[in-house]
Amino acid sequence: MYRVLLYIILAFFFSLTFSVKAERAYCAKYEECREARWTDLKQVLFEDIDLKSGEGIIELSTPKRAPDAAFVPIRFKTHKLKNQDDFITKVHLIIDMNPSPYSGTFKFATNIDQIELATRVRLDAYSKVRVIAETKKGDYFMAANFVRGSGGCAAPPLGDLDNMIATAGKMKIKVKKIEEIDGIVEAKIMILHPQFNGLQANPATTEMIPAYYIENYEVTYNDKIVMALESDISISQDPTFRFMFPSDKGGKLKIIARDTAGKEYTLSKEYIYKDNQLIEVASK
Numbered sequence: 001m002y003r004v005l006l007y008i009i010l011a012f013f014f015s016l017t018f019s020v021k022a023e024r025a026y027c028a029k030y031e032e033c034r035e036a037r038w039t040d041l042k043q044v045l046f047e048d049i050d051l052k053s054g055e056g057i058i059e060l061s062t063p064k065r066a067p068d069a070a071f072v073p074i075r076f077k078t079h080k081l082k083n084q085d086d087f088i089t090k091v092h093l094i095i096d097m098n099p100s101p102y103s104g105t106f107k108f109a110t111n112i113d114q115i116e117l118a119t120r121v122r123l124d125a126y127s128k129v130r131v132i133a134e135t136k137k138g139d140y141f142m143a144a145n146f147v148r149g150s151g152g153c154a155a156p157p158l159g160d161l162d163n164m165i166a167t168a169g170k171m172k173i174k175v176k177k178i179e180e181i182d183g184i185v186e187a188k189i190m191i192l193h194p195q196f197n198g199l200q201a202n203p204a205t206t207e208m209i210p211a212y213y214i215e216n217y218e219v220t221y222n223d224k225i226v227m228a229l230e231s232d233i234s235i236s237q238d239p240t241f242r243f244m245f246p247s248d249k250g251g252k253l254k255i256i257a258r259d260t261a262g263k264e265y266t267l268s269k270e271y272i273y274k275d276n277q278l279i280e281v282a283s284k
Contacts, residue, residue, distance in 0.1 A: 038096050038128065045094070045102060046140070051132060054143035057081075058088070058133045066123055066149030070158075071236045075118040076131045076143070088115050090134040095234055097127035099153055099199060104231035109224065109245055110136065112184075117227070117243040120236040122152035122197070156203045157194050157237060164194040165212075169265030171255060175278050183248040185278055187226075189219065189241045191257055191265070197233035214239060216258040222251035249273060250281075 042051070054060075061075040078088050089110055093103040108115050121129070130144040157164060170192040177185050191214065198211030217229040217239075226245035250272035257265045269283040 034096060034126075034128065041094065041096060041101050045092075046132075049140055051140050051142045054131070054133060054141040057141040058091070058131060058143045060129065060131050060143040060145050062129055062145040062147050064146075064148065066147055066152070069123040069149035069152030070155040071120045072123050072129075072147060072149060072152065073118065073120050074129060075116070077116040078114055078133060080114045082113070084113075085137040086135050086139075087111075087113055088133045089136055091115070091117070092130075092132040092134065093121075093234075094130040094132065095121065095123065095127055096130070097125040098122070098234050099124060100232045100234065102232055103234035104229050107225065107228040108243075109226045112244075112246050115244070117241065119239065119241050121234045122155075122236055123147060123149040124153040125150045153197060153199050153233070154201075156200055157196065157209070161194070161202065161204075161209070164192075168193045168259070169257065169263065171257075171265065171267040173253060173255065173267060173269055175253060175269075175271060175280075177276065177278055183246050184244050185247045186242065186244050187219070187253065189239075189255060191239050191255075193238060193257075193259065195233075195235060195237045195239065199233075212260055214257050214259045216256075217241075218256045219245075220252075220254045220256075221245060221247060223254075247278070250278070 056079060058076060058078045063072065066072040076091060081087055087110060089108060091106045093106070094101055095103050103121060106117060126146070126148050128144045129147050130142055132140055132142045134140055172190040174188040175185055193214050194212065195214065196209045196212040198208070200209050201207065202209050211233065213233055213235070215231055217231070218225065219227040227241070227243050252268055252270050254268040255266065267283070270281045271278045272281055
């Protein structure tokens, strides 16, 4: 009797899981269904907040069709703003048709009048990708692109699983001064991490791999936050971020990343200005 009951429970669970997947795949094909899903998401995530058009405020760049749905490049950029109350302090990333649509919230330095960031995300099905900019005074502006691609969330990890886990947290930083903009530098951060999302099967055993991904990132320069991210399962394997931040003098750039296993990874580098360029002098 116990086994029969267990089989019934398992059958119900798997039928529910597959029905949710089937519903999402079906819905992704039809615009009305996708818009209805966004209406529900908006109510849950933003309640009655007025999401204004991002035209003239924030731009989003994505491919129209993703060559690889497990590594979809996205880039958002805000227009230069004059009024400090209009400066962007947060950007929310939403991928409507992903199993977990809320993909993360980026936070930025509050003294920068223009933001630009590029990264890579997973795409489970044809979906709108949205960036919602939040200003100092509490206004919200949205830009959205429709991207064709599917299977990115369930795509198997690239590489040997044991090696991925062993090397998780190794980082690289590249920094360069933006010649065209005074006092602004560009940083590129690369972090080795498998970013298992709980939806992938082990190619060797076909068993599902438990979720294991970085959920918090914090980047500081001279102990002040220049970029931070609270994320979910949509950031691609081996996360990369390219972004700008203000700097008119040398100092220490530090990265702290924390994953769902409670592990913390850090890397810091010291820079000086020489011949109008940032030069690395130490790292640890």
